[in-house]
Amino acid sequence: xxxxxxxxxxxxxxxxxxxxxxxxxxxxxxxxxxxxxxxxxxxxxxxxxxxxxxxxxxxxxxxxxxxxxxxxxxxxxxxxxxxxxxxxxxxxxxxxxxxxxxxxxxxxxxxxxxxxxxxxxxxxxxxxxxxxxxxxxxxxxxxxxxxxxxxxxxxxxxxxxxxxxxxxxxxxxxxxxxxxxxxxxxxxxxxxxxxxxxxxxxxxxxxxxxxxxxxxxxxxxxxxxxxxxxxxxxxxxxxxxxxxxxxxxxxxxxxxxxxxxxxxxxxxxxxxxxxxxxxxxxxxxxxxxxxxxxxxxxxxxxxxxxxxxxxxxxxxxxxxxxxxxxxxxxxxxxxxxxxxxxxxxxxxxxxxxxxxxxxxxxxxxxxxxxxxxxxxxxxxxxxxxxxxxxxxxxxxxxxxxxxxxxxxxxxxxxxxxxxxxxxxxxxxxxxxxxxxxxxxxxxxxxxxxxxxxxxxxxxxxxxxxxxxxxxxxxxxxxxxxxxxxxxxxxxxxxxxxxxxxxxxxxxxxxxxxxxxxxxxxxxxxxxxxxxxxxx
Amino acid sequence: xxxxxxxxxxxxxxxxxxxxxxxxxxxxxxxxxxxxxxxxxxxxxxxxxxxxxxxxxxxxxxxxxxxxxxxxxxxxxxxxxxxxxxxxxxxxxxxxxxxxxxxxxxxxxxxxxxxxxxxxxxxxxxxxxxxxxxxxxxxxxxxxxxxxxxxxxxxxxxxxxxxxxxxxxxxxxxxxxxxxxxxxxxxxxxxxxxxxxxxxxxxxxxxxxxxxxxxxxxxxxxxxxxxxxxxxxxxxxxxxxxxxxxxxxxxxxxxxxxxxxxxxxxxxxxxxxxxxxx
Numbered sequence: 001x002x003x004x005x006x007x008x009x010x011x012x013x014x015x016x017x018x019x020x021x022x023x024x025x026x027x028x029x030x031x032x033x034x035x036x037x038x039x040x041x042x043x044x045x046x047x048x049x050x051x052x053x054x055x056x057x058x059x060x061x062x063x064x065x066x067x068x069x070x071x072x073x074x075x076x077x078x079x080x081x082x083x084x085x086x087x088x089x090x091x092x093x094x095x096x097x098x099x100x101x102x103x104x105x106x107x108x109x110x111x112x113x114x115x116x117x118x119x120x121x122x123x124x125x126x127x128x129x130x131x132x133x134x135x136x137x138x139x140x141x142x143x144x145x146x147x148x149x150x151x152x153x154x155x156x157x158x159x160x161x162x163x164x165x166x167x168x169x170x171x172x173x174x175x176x177x178x179x180x181x182x183x184x185x186x187x188x189x190x191x192x193x194x195x196x197x198x199x200x201x202x203x204x205x206x207x208x209x210x211x212x213x214x215x216x217x218x219x220x221x222x223x224x225x226x227x228x229x230x231x232x233x234x235x236x237x238x239x240x241x242x243x244x245x246x247x248x249x250x251x252x253x254x255x256x257x258x259x260x261x262x263x264x265x266x267x268x269x270x271x272x273x274x275x276x277x278x279x280x281x282x283x284x285x286x287x288x289x290x291x292x293x294x295x296x297x298x299x300x301x302x303x304x305x306x307x308x309x310x311x312x313x314x315x316x317x318x319x320x321x322x323x324x325x326x327x328x329x330x331x332x333x334x335x336x337x338x339x340x341x342x343x344x345x346x347x348x349x350x351x352x353x354x355x356x357x358x359x360x361x362x363x364x365x366x367x368x369x370x371x372x373x374x375x376x377x378x379x380x381x382x383x384x385x386x387x388x389x390x391x392x393x394x395x396x397x398x399x400x401x402x403x404x405x406x407x408x409x410x411x412x413x414x415x416x417x418x419x420x421x422x423x424x425x426x427x428x429x430x431x432x433x434x435x436x437x438x439x440x441x442x443x444x445x446x447x448x449x450x451x452x453x454x455x456x457x458x459x460x461x462x463x464x465x466x467x468x469x470x471x472x473x474x475x476x477x478x479x480x481x482x483x484x485x486x487x488x489x490x491x492x493x494x495x496x497x498x499x500x501x502x503x504x505x506x507x508x509x510x511x512x513x514x515x516x517x518x519x520x521x522x523x524x525x526x527x528x529x530x531x532x533x534x535x
Numbered sequence: 536x537x538x539x540x541x542x543x544x545x546x547x548x549x550x551x552x553x554x555x556x557x558x559x560x561x562x563x564x565x566x567x568x569x570x571x572x573x574x575x576x577x578x579x580x581x582x583x584x585x586x587x588x589x590x591x592x593x594x595x596x597x598x599x600x601x602x603x604x605x606x607x608x609x610x611x612x613x614x615x616x617x618x619x620x621x622x623x624x625x626x627x628x629x630x631x632x633x634x635x636x637x638x639x640x641x642x643x644x645x646x647x648x649x650x651x652x653x654x655x656x657x658x659x660x661x662x663x664x665x666x667x668x669x670x671x672x673x674x675x676x677x678x679x680x681x682x683x684x685x686x687x688x689x690x691x692x693x694x695x696x697x698x699x700x701x702x703x704x705x706x707x708x709x710x711x712x713x714x715x716x717x718x719x720x721x722x723x724x725x726x727x728x729x730x731x732x733x734x735x736x737x738x739x740x741x742x743x744x745x746x747x748x749x750x751x752x753x754x755x756x757x758x759x760x761x762x763x764x765x766x767x768x769x770x771x772x773x774x775x776x777x778x779x780x781x782x783x784x785x786x787x788x789x790x791x792x793x794x795x796x797x798x799x800x801x802x803x804x805x806x807x808x809x810x811x812x813x
Contacts, residue, residue, distance in 0.1 A: 365617055365663065365664070365665030365666060366663075366664070366665055369663055369664075369665075370663055370665065372663075373659050373660065373662075373663035376659050377645055377656055377659055377660075380652055380655055380656060380659070381645055381646060381647055381652055381656060385625075385645065385646040385647070386643070386644075386645050386646075387643070387644065388639060388640050388641075388642055388643060388644065389627070389629035389632075389639050389642060389644045390629075390639065391629055391630060391633055391639070398630075400629050400630075402644070405642075405643045407617060407665075434573065434574050434602065434606055434635075435602070435605065435606075435631060435634050435635035435636075436602055436631075436756070436757060437601035437602040437604070437605045437628060437631040437632070437635070438601070438628045438630075438631045439596075439601045439626045439627075439628065439674070440626050440627070440628045441626065442625045442626065470727075470729050470752060471752065472729070472751075472752040472753055472754050493754045495727055495729075513596065514597070514724075515596060515597030515724060515727075516597065516727055516754065516757065532626070532628065533596060533597060534597060534754075534757065535596060535597050535598065535599060535600055535601040535602060535674075
């Protein structure tokens with residue numbers, strides 16, 4: 001078993017310089033603190049040679065010519081460290097973020113993939129170089145030894161097992177990170193190297209320096225071992241792009257979205273994950289300032305500067321083409337009201353589901369393909385007009401809702417047994433029953449009814465006059481009396497024979513309208529309506 | 536000559552490769568699987584709705600088209616199949632379907648306001664595939680508008696379901712699909728049956744056609760005449776179905792009974808002559 005430690009010397013300056021290639025061979029000094037009390041926190045070797053020292057004030061530093069002076073940016077340091085961690089995870093799945101400038105990897109099992117530890121060390125250095133960072137790599141069978149070797153030696157250092165003490169002997173005491181008091185004590189005693197500390201007797205060291213003395217003694221000999229404290233990899237799948245020129249049309253926008261989705265899906269694929277939701281966010285420009293925005297006519301100056309959309313998927317997927325088509329359909333239905341300056345796409349990662357269906361289950365709709373079909377249908381007919389019908393939990397006639405139609409219905413075993421039993425029972429019942437269906441008029445037709453002996457006798461609606469031959473009712477129902485929209489209706493099933501329409505004059509046309517209708521008297525609105533026709 | 540024909544056949548197969556499977560093989564379209572309509576006697580009459588084909592059901596208002604649809608819907612959803620209903624007139628009543636035993640969670644309902652929307656939605660559904668039962672309801676569309684639907688639209692629908700397990704049903708006021716439909720069923724409304732119930736002074740319930748007031752009148756059922764106009768499976772014949780709608784007490788609970796009578800085409804024409812003479 002071996003461990004590799006990556007140390008980034010002068011991490012603060014390297015993090016600032018790696019993003020700016022023009023600063024590579026220039027003196028750089030970074031300021032930190034609360035303005036106006038800014039002072040030099042870090043600098044590179046060029047700045048040091050120029051005479052800049054840590055602690056100098058901003059005004060002092062700015063007197064030097066040819067020195068790049070900048071405020072320290074912790075966000076940039078975190079981003080660089082994050083990239084270094086990602087790079088480490090690309091080599092080993094077991095990584096520890098030891099310190100701000102140190103990362104330690106477990107190399108167990110990697111020799112068959114990458115080769116000998118020295119090759120792995122070179123690989124790490126090479127990959128760090130692509131990030132613009134110059135690193136030291138220490139490799140040892142002991143975690144602490146690997147860390148100290150990386151801190152103390154430049155380049156790639158491989159310490160074979162059993163030689164830790166001799167390898168660390170020449171390193172200064174400072175690499176072991178003693179406390180200030182202990183360091184001062186050791187300095188007074190003339191102990192400056194690890195070999196000198198390792199030569200001291202353990203018992204006496206313990207009496208004088210306590211537990212820390214023992215710890216430092218073991219570290220100096222390479223005898224102290226520990227396990228890695230593994231860092232959990234945060235699955236943040238976000239892709240962003242900031243545009244030089246604002247985008248206004250859907251086609252170029254779709255091209256950019258396609259690229260981002262390809263990258264996102266590739267990252268998901270590398271982690272064996274899929275996207276259960278995609279969040280789209282645009283930062284908008286001001287291209288449409290003269291046009292009113294939205295149905296309420298918000299002035300363009302007050303319009304929101306961002307546009308956000310969330311695409312939820314019933315089944316996780318990493319098909320970038322499918323996701324692009326779904327996003328396009330959403331954008332066609334609800335386009336942003338201004339040009340786009342920045343695009344950010346993030347995915348909620350989830351494991352792909354593998355559903356095993358029953359052998360004799362009927363073939364059903366392909367879930368991913370259906371999502372696209374559903375999006376197209378919603379664009380065509382409106383989102384509220386596409387879905388599975390739902391009878392609401394009320395006695396109010398005609399109370400229905402629309403819920404999202406899903407092809408992915410997970411059933412437990414007991415639910416499946418209940419479904420099969422219900423299907424068998426329904427099949428038996430269906431053999432004996434055929435229900436008469438009502439064809440509903442939406443919206444309901446207003447009518448005028450003439451009563452005779454408390455029964456409807458004649459009805460007028462839609463330019464037609466009909467004689468009511470038979471009437472069944474009234475069937476009174478009411479509800480929601482505690483609400484403002486309380487209802488109370490008297491329903492009738494009536495057989496209507498219509499008179500000939502004067503402007504048509506076709507006997508056959510008249511016969512087509514004869515039949516059984518459902519009408520009702522709305523006691524609240526005090527009016528008659530035709531609810532539908534039995535068909 | 537035979538070698539020339541074989542060479543020509545190879546050339547045609549090569550040209551159609553990837554687009555048409557086995558272009559010279561004979562496909563027996565009449566051997567399609569049929570599924571129940573939900574009405575036993577109609578199954579006997581028609582053999583059921585064919586899978587992978589277009590079935591056209593037409594008739595005037597009140598002729599039982601919606602009833603036939605919800606019966607078929609109940610059977611298909613009970614079988615676990617997903618169904619789609621393209622409603623060109625937004626006239627579907629979910630309560631009726633649920634009373635018939637349909638599982639509404641397995642039904643995709645697309646509520647359209649224009650015929651163009653309905654036809655486009657049908658294209659999308661059929662292209663997506665996977666539905667066991669697709670019904671497009673053009674009953675609310677005027678005859679003039681329905682006649683304007685190009686024949687190639689019907690042909691496209693038929694081709695979309697061919698070689699699939701989808702039952703495609705079209706409900707209309709008159710037949711428009713011509714030869715694109717494998718089964719064409721004509722429905723006509725018949726007699727409407729009412730009954731009366733009354734509680735007399737002794738508290739006993741009387742029922743009958745002519746009762747003294749007060750009484751409650753109940754809708755018993757509606758006769759529907761079904762005639763197979765064209766079928767690639769069964770010979771043309773006619774069936775008269777009575778669809779019952781019984782009301783029990785004040786709850787108006789719908790119980791269902793059905794009585795069926797089947798008429799051959801010969802008997803029907805004799806009945807017509809007799810009714811004309813009277």
